Structures are given as C-alpha cells and as structure tokens.
Amino acid sequence: MLNSPIQPVMGYNNGQPVQNIQPQPMQVQAQPAPQPSNNDKTVLREQSMAITSDIAAEYSAVTRLNDILVDLAKTLKEEKDSDQKKVLEAKINTTNQMILQREMKINQMEMTKAQIDAQLKQ
Numbered sequence: 001m002l003n004s005p006i007q008p009v010m011g012y013n014n015g016q017p018v019q020n021i022q023p024q025p026m027q028v029q030a031q032p033a034p035q036p037s038n039n040d041k042t043v044l045r046e047q048s049m050a051i052t053s054d055i056a057a058e059y060s061a062v063t064r065l066n067d068i069l070v071d072l073a074k075t076l077k078e079e080k081d082s083d084q085k086k087v088l089e090a091k092i093n094t095t096n097q098m099i100l101q102r103e104m105k106i107n108q109m110e111m112t113k114a115q116i117d118a119q120l121k122q
Contacts (some may be wrong), residue, residue, distance in 0.1 A: 013101070041120060044116050044119055044120050045120065047116055048109055048113055048116045048117060051109050051113045051116070052113065053107050054109055055106055055110060055113070056108045058102050058105055059106065061102055062099055062102050062103065062106070065098055065099045065102070066099065068095055069092060069095045069096065069099070071090065072088055072092050072095065075088055076088040076092065077088065
C-alpha cells in the first residue's frame, strides 16, 4: 500500500514503552553581578573614550549641517524662481532630517557611554 495513512508508532526500549519526555524548566539561581576585572575595566575605558570621540565627531557634523541649513535658508529668502524655491525647501527638509538622525545617534551614544561609565564605577 503506497498511500496508506501513517500510524503512530510507540517506541520501546528493552520491551518497555518509552514515555514522552517533557522538557523541564531550568532553575536559575540569582547571582550577584560580577565585578569587572582590571582587564575588563581597561576595555571599558577604551570603549568610553572611543564613544566620546564618536560623539565629538557627530557634534561636529551637526554643526556643519546647521551651517549648510543657514546658507540654504538665506538662499531661499533671496530666490525668486518658484521651482528653485521648491528645490531649496526640499534640501532644507532633507538637511533637517539628517540633523535629527545625528542627534538621535548622539543620544544613543551618550546613553551607552553612561552605562559604560556606571560599570567602571563598580
């Protein structure tokens, strides 16, 4: 019979039926947070310094984008052509979005740095 229905087969081990084995939940015991070793603290200090450097670079980029935004706004004020004004407005909106993205990135990096600095104080 090629298309016969498959019947469940009960497993046997040495003539005894095999019981279904249910996974048992692991019992986890609360352990105090490990204190960072000197080597770990060195790594954390290096990470903190790298993040500080990245934050400074992002602030520099935001400052540059703000300068570009001011220049675009001045040009928009002086522009007479309505098509060119629309292009400038689109550039201003794009630049604003870039600034917002960088500011969110700065906030995330500052939170990460604060967490690392908290670990260093332990």
